[in-house]
Amino acid sequence: MKSEHDLSNILKRLDTLAYNLWWSWNPRAQAIFEEFSPLIWEAANHNPVAVRRQISESELLARLGDKEFRQRAVGVLHEFEEYMRHKPSGVGEARQRKKTDLIAYFCAEFGIHECLPFYSGGLGVLAGDHMKSASDLGLPVIGVGLFYRQGYFQQSIDSTGSQQERYPTTDPSMVPVELVKDARGKSLLCSVTIGTSVVHFQGWKINVGRCCIYFLDTDVPENAEHFRGLTGLAYGGDMNTRIRQEIVLGIGGVRFLRALGITPTVFHMNEGHAAFLTLELLREQLQRGVPKEKAEDEVRKQCVFTTHTPVPAGHDRFHADLIEFTLRSYADWMKITVGQLMEYGQAPKAKGSTEFTMTILGLKLSRAANGVSEKHGEVSRLMWTDLYPGLSPAKVPIGYITNGVHVTSWAATRSWEFWERHNSHRWKEHLNDPKFWKHVADAEIVSDDELWALRYELRRALIEFIRTRARSQHAFGGVTGEDALYHLLSFDALTIGYARRFAPYKRAPLIFSDLAKAQLLFDDPQRPIQIIYAGKAHPRDNEGKDFLRQVIGMTHQHPFFGKVIFLENYDMNVAKYLVSGCDVWLNTPRRPLEASGTSGQKVAINGGLHLSILDGWWNEAYNGKNGWSIGGKIEDNISPEEVDRRDAELLYTVLSNEVIPMFYERDKSGIPRKWITRIRHAMRTIIPTYNTHRMVLEYSKKYYFPSK
């Protein structure tokens, strides 16, 4: 028996671990907290701080009295403390980094873990994965975001098949966030002036391994009531709220860092929402007496900008009246006119227009800019040519860095254990090493049987998860009662996944465009297929909500019933089950509107295969052997309706001629050899390239610390 003192010491170290999201990409660490109380763990969306708060200290200490459990806990603590102590060096920047180099990474959303509802979709998850890889690689990055107490929203489906939205409030004392305090131990308060009001905000710190993120929060007693809720909802309000939130994020974010004495050498705006930060940097210069043009240059030297959407409506645009109303006093303070301020958000030709575009502000005041895939870079150069008079689209200075995913975060626990078994911990150190993955994807390292067994286990775990969820999900294809749940889905059937925001351009119901053909596909007893959907429609997106209703409608109909499933409340937890359990990941965007997409990249580490329109990242990753394409790279000059019809046809063709037959082509031992060969190709080509380690290194070399 260990002494009380030793046990208290272990508990103290576990507390430190609970407040470092490092555990979110280490299943062994999660298992320790889960074991304290599986019930609380589940109820609190897998959150160690909730477990810690809801169990008494004496009980926790008693639990650590168990030798086997304690040893595992200590093992995890060693791993964590070793990780924190170790400072990786030479991550491959083009030039030697200086001690003072520091990147501030601004984003309106961060998806780090399901217990922190500060994200709505791919942009947030990308930002979270960016931070995790920066931590793994030892790159000095500090994140800045907004503390959405009510988050995006929690989704349920009512009996009519419509989406219902709930906004539960996060209690900061129950999640792994720490209030940032000043020297006197009070919350560090900063403020921004919006219109004629002073808006105060505080900050919450989240540790992400060796990095951290500050989330700004206007819910402080110093504020008038209507400003307290300003940062409550992610993408919730109208343009009035949106611009105020973005002023807090951009201008407030820079001030908060300054108040902390943090001096970034690079400001990375991840999407236009954060672009007001350039104005604050500009104000700093102007107030030091630097002349305007020189001041602009100084700002540009510090800033890089990433654009994330080729959908024109996806770029924030504010009316001149709104800019005038909210930023007039700020412009006065900078000693520039509102007209001059407007110009920063306008193309030269648009001078005098009443529209202010955040992306233009970001582009104008950055030294470098990029899109998020090769194709998206090209589309962005065309989209913003007007900003660069005299340049042809090809010469427009917007490059690209293709998005990736943080591989260890997206490996299901079973996959994680699978790779540990085969490579001990080495796989985690070779995430962006093509030679390593070429080697490990070989039959000598992992046999066909082992891979196929992994696939079965992952598919089964997903289906069991869905059956459990089905008990609490109201409209589950009309299924009620325990018995009926066992008719949902089959452990052996080809399982397709489709999960993402229900933005209309992603065309969720495409597979049902021709009902007769869809029925044929789903009604084949010899070669059964099933598809699982998940995703939220933005509360004001009526077309997206219609798509959602269409898909849910299908789940009630023969022959789709029990085979077409809609899973409520898509979040990072649901995503992890889906990207690991599905055999095929489907993506059907209307070209070229998917800037990159990342969910398809999450499946490779789990042995899944990607089936997609050649758009975004898939346009450059697909090589004919590592998944499937729906159609080719042709540019469309037919109407959108014709494109939809044609793409649906192409989808039916590839499913019935290639995907389904290959899954069911088995040898004597029941193994689909060709399918597994395809999995190996996917692992070799996708894991080492379409990950955030490669991506962050590319940002580092090309944009953060370029050689010249």
Ligand SMILES: *Cc1c(COP(=O)(O)O)cnc(C)c1O
């Ligand atoms: C990865 C992920 C996304 C991004 O999906 P796309 O297919 O790239 O649109 C969105 N939401 C969640 C919860 C995710 O995990």
